[in-house]
Amino acid sequence: xxxxxxxxxxxxxxxxxxxxxxxxxxxxxxxxxxxxxxxxxxxxxxxxxxxxxxxxxxxxxxxxxxxxxxxxxxxxxxxxxxxxxxxxxxxxxxxxxxxxxxxxxxxxxxxxxxxxxxxxxxxxxxxxxxxxxxxxxxxxxxxxxxxxxxxxxxxxxxxxxxxxxxxxxxxxxxxxxxxxxxxxxxxxxxxxxxxxxxxxxxxxxxxxxxxxxxxxxxxxxxxxxxxxxxxxxxxxxxxxxxxxxxxxxxxxxxxxxxxxxxxxxxxxxxxxxxxxxxxxxxxxxxxxxxxxxxxxxxxxxxxxxxxxxxxxxxxxxxxxxxxxxxxxxxxxxxxxxxxxxxxxxxxxxxxxxxxxxxxxxxxxxxxxxxxxxxxxxxxxxxxxxxxxxxxxxxxxxxxxxxxxxxxxxxxxxxxxxxxxxxxxxxxxxxxxxxxxxxxxxxxxxxxxxxxxxxxxxxxxxxxxxxxxxxxxx
Numbered sequence: 001x002x003x004x005x006x007x008x009x010x011x012x013x014x015x016x017x018x019x020x021x022x023x024x025x026x027x028x029x030x031x032x033x034x035x036x037x038x039x040x041x042x043x044x045x046x047x048x049x050x051x052x053x054x055x056x057x058x059x060x061x062x063x064x065x066x067x068x069x070x071x072x073x074x075x076x077x078x079x080x081x082x083x084x085x086x087x088x089x090x091x092x093x094x095x096x097x098x099x100x101x102x103x104x105x106x107x108x109x110x111x112x113x114x115x116x117x118x119x120x121x122x123x124x125x126x127x128x129x130x131x132x133x134x135x136x137x138x139x140x141x142x143x144x145x146x147x148x149x150x151x152x153x154x155x156x157x158x159x160x161x162x163x164x165x166x167x168x169x170x171x172x173x174x175x176x177x178x179x180x181x182x183x184x185x186x187x188x189x190x191x192x193x194x195x196x197x198x199x200x201x202x203x204x205x206x207x208x209x210x211x212x213x214x215x216x217x218x219x220x221x222x223x224x225x226x227x228x229x230x231x232x233x234x235x236x237x238x239x240x241x242x243x244x245x246x247x248x249x250x251x252x253x254x255x256x257x258x259x260x261x262x263x264x265x266x267x268x269x270x271x272x273x274x275x276x277x278x279x280x281x282x283x284x285x286x287x288x289x290x291x292x293x294x295x296x297x298x299x300x301x302x303x304x305x306x307x308x309x310x311x312x313x314x315x316x317x318x319x320x321x322x323x324x325x326x327x328x329x330x331x332x333x334x335x336x337x338x339x340x341x342x343x344x345x346x347x348x349x350x351x352x353x354x355x356x357x358x359x360x361x362x363x364x365x366x367x368x369x370x371x372x373x374x375x376x377x378x379x380x381x382x383x384x385x386x387x388x389x390x391x392x393x394x395x396x397x398x399x400x401x402x403x404x405x406x407x408x409x410x411x412x413x414x415x416x417x418x419x420x421x422x423x424x425x426x427x428x429x430x431x432x433x434x435x436x437x438x439x440x441x442x443x444x445x446x447x448x449x450x451x452x453x454x455x456x457x458x459x460x461x462x463x464x465x466x467x468x469x470x471x472x473x
Contacts, residue, residue, distance in 0.1 A: 004036075004043035004402050008367075011191045012051065012374055021053070021063065022046045026070030029407035030414065031078075035343060036402045037359040038074030044366045045073055045440050051373035052210040052235050052442060058380050059204045065443040072439040075414050075422055077357035080256040082419055084434040092434050095252050103128070106144045107335055109170050109344055109352035116153035117352045119339040120144065121166035121332075123222070124248045130165040164292075166332055170352045173342025173400050182341075184325035185391070190398050191371040192323075193378070196303055196385040199311035204380050209236030209445045214376065215463055216286035217242055217277070218261065222250055223334065223358055224392065225290035225318045226257035227365025232286065232372065233260030234438045234447040238464050242266050242277060245457060254456065256435055259426070260449030265457035268299050276461050277301070282309050283463055286372055288316040292331045293323065307385035314375040315387045316368050322391035332392060334361045341396035346404070364395040426452040 002010075005024060009016050024046050028036040049066030057063050075082065084092040109117040120135065122128040132139060134156075135147035148156065153169035160167040176182040205213025214237040218229035221243065233239040241263040243249075266273040278300075281287055287306050289296055296302060303315040317323065320332025337360045338344045339352075347353030371388035378384060424437040426449075438447035 008047035030074035034404035038070040042073035067441040110148040117170035181325035192389040201383040211237040220290035223361040224364040228368035231369035262459040337392035428452040
């Protein structure tokens with residue numbers, strides 16, 4: 001059987017790294033789940049490290065050694081859970097969003113009339129309103145459970161799809177792989193890197209870190225896409241988050257996934273703001289987006305559009321269901337990907353159960369960053385514009401095929417001692433924050449964030465004055 005790390009390295013297309021270059025330690029279980037989410041994430045993060053080493057070698061002629069532990073990788077899958085802010089007495093306490101916790105209580109698998117299970121998703125207010133309208137329910141567990149119980153699972157899935165909301169019938173992994181969409185994804189690699197067109201090779205910019213001088217536009221929200229951008233920032237990229245003031249966010253995820261970035265507001269439905277984004281893209285290296293499939297095409301920001309504006313661009317698309325297949329038009333979330341790929345079905349012996357961590361989101365975000373690093377290396381060597389594609393469902397399938405592990409304790413977690421060893425303290429605009437630092441270790445360019453989480457919309461829609469500014473870090 002191909003290991004997770006071997007599957008990750010296959011995307012690189014350069015064979016395995018030299019013995020001893022990439023060291024993965026530790027093992028699952030870390031949390032109360034049969035799935036090897038820590039080990040799988042560690043394999044992906046090791047891939048990110050190897051890809052960063054590839055870029056470092058292009059810059060300096062030297063390679064780096066890479067280290068990651070599965071327990072540290074597992075902690076990264078719950079980084080927002082471990083984030084802390086000081087209370088009135090100055091003691092740090094975990095950040096809790098009561099509205100988000102209430103949403104999680106109803107975004108669970110519920111039994112249906114035909115003996116199946118269905119997960120309706122209530123992630124954002126406008127989507128919650130649509131789903132509650134279909135169900136005729138109130139936003140509490142008893143009401144949602146009673147409403148779901150009046151539906152056949154596939155009928156409810158179709159109704160949710162029709163109103164462009166999110167939810168899915170719980171499937172076994174075998175059922176998923178037997179669907180037309182499952183077959184499409186099974187035939188693809190976990191990261192697709194598609195050449196969009198030719199352009200001259202571009203040597204990596206000078207600077208003290210693998211991504212120093214690289215400019216990345218981050219048009220993503222909640223949660224995989226921001227993790228991708230955060231990963232680019234921890235290796236030195238100038239990452240500019242682009243969102244609009246009216247778009248809903250989840251505050252603790254913004255706090256935790258925006259370290260190292262800058263942030264600006266642009267409303268792409270306004271001609272002036274769209275023109276500003278195109279000017280930024282003309283000087284960018286990376287354009288990462290997580291919009292519902294097809295939305296940016298309508299606004300003139302399709303991969304081909306950006307490659308014409310900026311030959312040599314690396315464009316990244318992050319979605320739930322992927323770019324091809326009968327479900328590709330559907331939006332989705334972490335829990336939906338778990339639901340369709342078999343993870344929820346096998347979550348516990350008693351009933352379908354979600355993972356204790358957002359493993360699809362984080363793994364997908366790290367895979368997206370990995371694909372971008374590989375594409376930048378290809379651009380440096382051979383030239384070209386590239387389209388990197390990843391999806392939550394593809395990551396769910398990747399996690400599922402790593403097999404399972406037995407666990408004994410009902411509520412497993414990392415110890416506070418382990419977590420404190422991983423936490424750092426920063427001071428964003430909203431005050432002191434304790435949060436996990438980067439968990440990957442590199443021998444020469446230790447990943448870190450050069451700036452704290454920004455205020456949303458608090459920066460100019462502009463790049464740093466010169467690429468050389470990155471060399472001053």
